[in-house]
Amino acid sequence: MIIKQLSVFLENESGRLTELTKILHENNINISALSIAETEQYGIMRMIVDKPDQAIAALKKEDFSVHTTDVICIVTPDSPGSLNAALTYLSEASINVAYMYGYSSCGKAPIIMKVSDPAKAVAILTEKNVSLIPASEFYK
Amino acid sequence: MIWNEPQECMSRDNMHSLQSRRLQDMVSRVYHNVAFYRKKMQELGLEPGDIKLIDDLPKLPFTTKTDLRDNYPFGLFAVPKSEIVRVHASSGTTGKPTVVGYTRRDVDMFSEVVARSLCSAGASRHDIIQIAYGYGLFTGGLGLHYGSEKIGATVVPISGGNTAKQLQLLQDFGSTVLACTPSYALYLAESMKEAGIDPQELPLRLGIFGAEPWTEEMRKAIEEALSIKAIDIFGLSEIIGPGVSCECENQNGLHIAEDHFVPEIIDPSSLDPITKENTGELVFTTVTKEALPLLRYRTRDLTSLNYEACSCGRTTVRMHKCTGRSDDMLIxxxxxxxxxxxxxxxxxxxxxxxxxxxxxxxxxxxxxxxxxxxxxxxxxxxxxxxxxxxxxxxxxxxxxxxxxxxxxxxxxxxxxxxxxxxxxxxxxxxxx
Known part of the structure; x- marks a missing residue:
């Protein structure tokens, strides 16, 4: 249930994102989810890809700083209160959420989260019947 | 006005003999009191008696900032610590600062050369001098302070920063002279404009600026913005602090207090002396300093010297504004x-x-x-x-x-x- 997310350090300059996506394209790597956190000077692109190890190797070869992080992906119903319920389970277990990103479509809302203790979070959410997307669904 | 006419206007021949006498005395002092110099001279097979004239300077070893660091903090002092009345420090090439010391006579000499500088800039006892150089380990604040008191001017020791207060005192006290870095002078001018103060209505008439390189263009900008005359003062703590040299009202080269600091110009790569009119690295030998006498100190500043007589009446050699550095130091x-x-x-x-x-x-x-x-x-x-x-x-x-x-x-x-x-x-x- 734990998914390997890639984080890439990018200077806030036009063209950097294009270079990154070009490398992924050339290596036939597909992005399933992404989010960018930015400051005035730089950004961190976080993404889930279908072939993480291959993507890391390709990016490192081109001198990108790449970091992997364990994240989880929950799926909540696309309705008011469902995210709140999932987060309540986590906070009751003293699990902290560092960041998350998601969207909703066709009645479902997948949300990727970085939490302080992913293994514990998986156990608690499974117990509380919150759906999680397994890593295998992202990887080829 | 010339502060010390006998010293600042003597003939070249008299300056040559004075420097030679002082150098002989200095070499003897460093040889006998500073292990570092004794060792260096012995390595070169030199004894104090071998140095008779100022023209013998090229025989002597150089001193670098690294030597000061290696002997941190007091290793190069030539007098017992009980004779030291003050220390100053500037940034070193790594974490440790470069420490310099002064005996009572050094402090007097420091005040003397700053007094000469202030007079050559056109200041006098009738002026109110606002000193916006930092006070403390930096030599700028206290250096200007002692020199200003020596000429009998009224000193406003406000130190650096606190721009609103600087502006207030310029108005309320009617300071006539401002001493600070040229970039701070420009900043003050901008702040004045923002505050709606018209510099032409202030008594301020003269600026004495140094501690960082500045161009003729910057001088024009400051002179226009503050409606003053802007004078360049040069110095470095290793030699004494501000007052090593300063422009006269002609603003055409900085007169060096060469009866105390004997300049040379060397090629920074071969270290050979070069014709003084050509640009090279400026080197000073502090022939009168007691606490920290330095032989041929490499300033790393690039400039050239001009021995032509100046219409101000001073006969002391003038150095041009420094054009750069022979190392990677930034100011x-x-x-x-x-x-x-x-x-x-x-x-x-x-x-x-x-x-x-x-x-x-x-x-x-x-x-x-x-x-x-x-x-x-x-x-x-x-x-x-x-x-x-x-x-x-x-x-x-x-x-x-x-x-x-x-x-x-x-x-x-x-x-x-x-x-x-x-x-x-x-x-x-x-x-x-």
Whole structure:
């Protein structure tokens, strides 16, 4: 249930994102989810890809700083209160959420989260019947 | 007015004999009292008696900033510590500062050369001198202070910064002379404009500016903006502080107090003396200083000398405004900054790679320093808060060592040129 997310350090300059996506394209790597956190000077692109190890190797070869992080992906119903319920389970277990990103479509809302203790979070959410997307669904 | 006519207007022949006598005495003092110099002279097979004339200077060994660091803090002092009445310090090439000491007579001589400088700039006992140089370990504030008191002027020892108060006192006290760095003078001019103060309505008439390089263009800008005459004063703490040389009202070269500080110009690569009219590295021998007499101190400043008589009446040699440095030292808002200091901070932090680039610029009147630091895979975090914390930590560490505020920019891995021999560590965008 734990998914390997890639984080890439990018200077806030036009063209950097294009270079990154070009490398992924050339290596036939597909992005399933992404989010960018930015400051005035730089950004961190976080993404889930279908072939993480291959993507890391390709990016490192081109001198990108790449970091992997364990994240989880929950799926909540696309309705008011469902995210709140999932987060309540986590906070009751003293699990902290560092960041998350998601969207909703066709009645479902997948949300990727970085939490302080992913293994514990998986156990608690499974117990509380919150759906999680397994890593295998992202990887080829 | 000339403060010390006998010393400042003597014939070249008399200056030559005076310098020669003083050099003989100085060489004997350093040989007998400073182990460092005795060893260096012995290595060259020199005895004090071998030095008779000022023309013998090239026989003597050089002194560098590294020598001062290696003998940190008091190793090069030529007198017992009980004779030292004051110390000052400036930034060294790494974490440790360069320490200089003064005996009572050194402090008197320091005041004397600053008094000469102030008079040559056109100041007198009738002036109110607002000293906006920093007071403290930096020689600027106290140096100007003692010299100003010596000529009998009224001193306003406000020190650096606190711009609103500077403006208030310029108005309320009617200061006629301002002493600070040229960039701060420009900043004051801008602040004055913002505050709606008309400089033409202030009694301020003269500025004595130094501690950082500035151009003729900057002089024009300051003179127009503040409606004053702007005079360049030069000095470095290793030699004494401000007052080593200063322009007269002709603003055509800085008269060196060469009865105390004997200048030479050398080729910085071969270290050979070169014709004084050609540009090279300025070297000083402090023939009268007691606490820290330095033989042939390499200033790393590039300039040339002019021995032509000046219409002001002074016969002392003039140096041109410094055109650059023969090392990588930067002067930012009057503070000496060495790239190696940044490197040692980064190495100590152990959380970044020692790959960095310093970008100096001048925004409005103020110098800015940006330090670009590479983020390596090892230290890169996917959490923004952690990267921001790292950035703040670097900023704090760099600022505490450099003494100037910096902007930290985290950049991508391998974007900074790697060292192949001498790496490019500085981009100076200031138009000097």
């Amino acid at each position: 930012i808002r009057g503070v000496n900054v060495f790239p190696s200091q940044v490197e040692s901070v980064l190495l100590e932090l152990r959380e970044t790679m020692p790959h960095y680039l310093l970008i100096v610029d001048r925004v409005g009147a103020l110098d800015t320093l940006e330090v670009q630091v590479e983020v390596d895979d090892q230290y890169f975090s996917d959490e923004m808060t952690k990267l921001e914390a790292l950035s703040r930590k670097i900023k704090h560490a760099v600022e505490s060592v450099l003494g100037v505020s910096v902007k930290i920019k985290l950049v991508e891995h391998k974007t900074i040129q790697r060292s192949e021999g001498k790496a490019q560590r500085i981009i100076d965008k200031r138009k000097l």
